[in-house]
Each structure stands twice: as C-alpha cells, then as structure tokens.
Amino acid sequence: MEIEVKNIEKSFDQVTAYWSPALLAQLNGQDVRIAKLKGEFPWHQHDEEDELFLVISGHLEIDLKEKTLQLQAGEMVVIPKGTQHRPRAQEEVHVLLFEPSSTLNTGNTENEFTKKELKDLR
C-alpha cells in the first residue's frame, strides 16, 4: 500500500453514519479508525483489547462504572480491556480510535450498533 499522508479531519467527510467506524490506517496488527459519534452507545467491554479514544473535535463523555470521563478535542484516554464503558455525545463528536484489528465496536455485545465491516479509507 502506498505511503500516504492523511488529513484526519478531512477524512471525516467520508464518514456518513454515526457509530460506524471507518478504517484510516493499519499498523502492527492494529487499526486506526475514525468515527462520528452522537447520542448514547450501549454499555460494553472488550475482553481482550485495550481501546484508545482521541477526540479530534467536539466533546465526548465516556461513562465508566465508577465515574464519567470528559474529553475535549486534543484529549485522549485508554480504556483497558475488560472495562465496562459507554461513550456518549450530546453533539457530534469526531474521534480517532486505536485498537487491534480484531476489535468489534460493540465488544462483548451484539446489537443494532454492531458493525462487522468497516468502511476502508486507506
């Protein structure tokens, strides 16, 4: 695959649906994904995968069982494997995700949000 510079924010133009991650890059068995989020996602956990959220624009809340994380643009957090979490966004948020290519967006649950195929923006 060609070595190509990606403008992260511009890549969101190709993301049309909420909660539907698109694949921006792959490296070392890991995916760089981008997603537009709005509303409330189901509680879930990833049994085997740590997941990084990096907010590109907007304000993301991630509920954990014991607290709620607040992330603004330019902020990031790693949700360790096995940690129940629920992303929420009152207004549209653009996030970059870094996680193993095996990661299912809804983790240990399957529901109407589950996306087994990612749009490929590489």
Added chain:
Amino acid sequence: MEIEVKNIEKSFDQVTAYWSPALLAQLNGQDVRIAKLKGEFPWHQHDEEDELFLVISGHLEIDLKEKTLQLQAGEMVVIPKGTQHRPRAQEEVHVLLFEPSSTLNTGNTENEFTKKELKDLR
C-alpha cells in the same frame, strides 16, 4: 494503572529535549509516545515495526528514498517496517507516535540520538 484523560498538547510541557520520545500511554503492546522534533534526524528504518507519525503542531517533513512527505498539524502517516526514513523539522514540531513498545527511536542504527529509556508520563 488509573484510567486518566490526557491532554496531548499540555503533555508536551513535560518534554524538555528534542528527539527524545516520552511515553504517554501503552495499549496492546503498543506505545503512544510524544516527541518534540527540530532539525534533522539520522536516516534509519525499523526492521520489524510500522510507525505512525501524527503531527500535533508545526510542520514535519519525512524524507523517504523516493519522495518527501509533508505533514501539517492534524495529519498522519504510517511508515511501514523496513522503509528508510528521515524526519526533519525546520521549526519545532510536536508529534504523537504509535508504535510497538519494542521500537527503538533510531531503528536499525545506534548513534547520539538513540534513546533506550523513555520518560514515562503515564
């Protein structure tokens, strides 16, 4: 380790030297590192590791054998393993790096830029 939101740009306050990556987070055997770059780094390659550069601020050039990549803030690129590259920055650049925790900053070379121990900002 506690689940903690990191402000990426503010974390650079704790990075005092150029070309000296600091560890911001670890996940799935991978590091999220940040580095201040200025000047020209030696040519090198990582034989086993793909490396992601994401520019947080400034303008980064990465020489490849066949072309030079130009990255502005909000842009990223993956340098595949085995690819000779040379980062360069006329003015100070802040970059975020994703790469396996095993990655040595100077890859297959060892010189005065080599950093075997990373400052730990976690």
